[in-house]
Amino acid sequence: MRSTRESAVILADHVRSWAEAGRVVGAELMVLEDGELVVHEASGWSDRERGRELEKNSLYRVRSMTKPLVATAIFKLAEAAELDLDDTVARHLPAWDNPRSGAVTLRQLLHQVGGFEQSAWPQPLARYRSLRAAVDAMGEHGPQHPPGSTYRYSDIGSATLGAIIAERTGEPAERILSEWICEPLEMRDSHFHFEVDAPWAARVNSTYRWTVASGRGVGGFERYWDPSRAQVVPFFRAAGGMYCSIRDYARFLELWLGLGEWKGRRLISEASARAALEPGPFGRYGMSWDLPTTARAGQLPWAFGHGGSDGTAALVVPERRLIALYFTQSRGRDLMYCFAMRAGDAFELPGPMPKWTELARETELELVSLDAAQRRAIVGTYEFGGPDKRLEVFEVEGGVLQTWLRGEEVQLVPLSDRRFALGWHRGGAGVELRCDDDVRLVFGLAGGQAELMEIRREEDVLATGTRVCRGSRG
Template sequence: MLRCSRLTAMLLVFSCFTLSVGYADDVTAKRSAPAVEAIDQAMQAFVDSGDLSGAVTLVGHDRKIVHYGAVGHADLDSGKPMTRQTLFSIASMTKPITSTAVMMLVEEGKLDLDDEVSKFIPAFASVKLSNGESPQRQITLRDCLTHTSGLHGTQSFSDSLREAVDELSQRPLAFEPGSKWKYSPGLNVAARIVEIVSEQPFEAFLQKRIFDPLGMKNTTFYPESKQQRRIATQYRLSDERKLQAVEDNRITNLSSDPNWPRTQGPNPSGGLYSTARDLFAFYQMILNQGQFRGTRLLTKESIEQMTSPQTADLETGFTPGNCWGLGWCIIRDPQGVSEMLSPGTFGHGGAFGTQGWVDPKTKTISILMIQRTDLPNSDNSEMRAALHRSAAESIGIEPSR
């Protein structure tokens, strides 16, 4: 619920801008969105303390971008400033996009969430538990999207997606499918099924079916040379608590040669690069119940299924009070870092601190773009809490309980 007095005050502040606020359905309006000083100041504090090199934050409310700010530097050594156009490795924020691709094929009748994975990849029919016994049932596509498949281990790989998933079919399961929640490479399996059913590379499917319709021109597994120059450097804190650039440990390969061979497949669990503005378009489409700029990507029913609890009473996630949807983390009981959000808020974080959350009750989208590789728990970071808190206080948005 909006506090009218605070919202009125903010609108008076925004009226000082000569350009109008950017609407979610107008991708060309990226320069017209204001920067809310309190949110920038909250992020600048982390830059001043040496915890971040810089940050880009975006807050959307009621179909408008009400804050879009950039502070600090994208690269400390060169002094390159952080800008709204900076690209970030978004890591596991890739997963909801992968889930969206799956749901598109479900709507077309080409997939069913309860299809057994072995229907498309026969090697999974003989998968075993870690004790050598056969599981009571086979892994389903739904299991892969909810991290309840029993698959475990690293989500990264250095070969093609096909080879990576073939290797997964040889790993023993950590538990009976559906019996527990464990963060897993199941989205890689789901994406490989998208490739098989659609008969095209996964990155091509995303480009045609999601990125092009949403105008996400800076979202890719394979940044081109010009895009590479806009990628934020990744940092970790040294033993002396100084930010130290890390060698390229991103999930996708990069090269200054635009013709370099793409021997590594797209990583559907965490390989995308993107900008805050591109991600806002994707989240706004979800908040619009599948529609964006007059184009429908998914039905309302599919969106509701993706963003509704799918894991019953299983303990899930990296912060308390969560459950899992189809590729999305869902806040069932807001607390701690999520206390400023409403029950039913959904989103996903990334290993390097990036965060994206959609509160459907207050119609608010919050996006945090940073690159810290050594955060103990990026979903529970002080930076995420500061964004939620400063956005709620400065824009006048209260969670709906």
């Protein structure tokens, strides 16, 4: 087996090559073994247009990597007998006390089995005046599936837990995370609300998204946010919203590697930490932690971690006392999945992390050019299971192929003449569209969502039980 140093150098070479090749605008890598720094590198740009190079320990929007901090605060409240993980949300938030939402429990939200789809807010989150207003509206609206019946990764769970933290403590959730977690862990570069005039604002990296420039498959990153602009959602979202350095997040991971203890100080009990690292009802997600497919109840997983939709990712391997973090603000090419795959190869880990390796080999393919005839062969409306269920693929100016996902136009990036990947869209879910010899299209939601539709021109059969639908071209 390679030494940790040898493995970290191999991983660093991969990350550096992505920045040099323009596959990310910039990236930072940190690897620690038993609390000692092994590798720490930064490559590429913090703001490409302004010629600002990426610096070590600059600040990132870590998005969903906020969720484990929210869970940690919930565990502290449970240990203080302020709540029980098996409480219904309705016990703490009256707006949830109705037939639609009354059965949802805190434990279900932690395990992502509360029944909520991603981005299922009754209206865009930015339109609400506060986190509590958004969560109350969601409680009145109710989940899309019976609570506990299915795994669905959704921001609504952690947002609701954030509102419960505020309700039980009488303080904003972000203040509790700062006082209960960041201050004891000396996470001085961690923040939960952005203001353009904040003294730390200039250290925040600009954020980029991958877009398709033409139907020839030419794509690139465009800057869609920089620290001269206010954040879109005017309040702390709890499912995301944290800004921090890679070193700060490493400290938080050290707490969890220590099963709730950091430098002799215990923040949560070992029992809480071990429970959080056990798989949930559908075996793929702990309590706000991604787990390997081999995770089993009653034992520590060989690895755990989490990712964020702007490209950040972290991996912890308890047996080897290993922490690896990959931070970028280049959204849309899913290289955090490639990071998980390359980390597994470099450190010779025993298996995949489920959500993190699904698209890894796909995103390492080169883009291709499609001619007009190839594009015309794909354009059309596909029915599956009836006229109310349709997938439309259309061509816009410049030869760009697009489809619709959750009410948004989504660009399709050609990886071959038969396989496509998502360019970018605000919802953050991945899309795969494949075309084989019989013009079957496969349209799936990545990021752990169990949706897959196979669509054939010559068939009109709706399969049941497997969530696979076949239909005809309209």
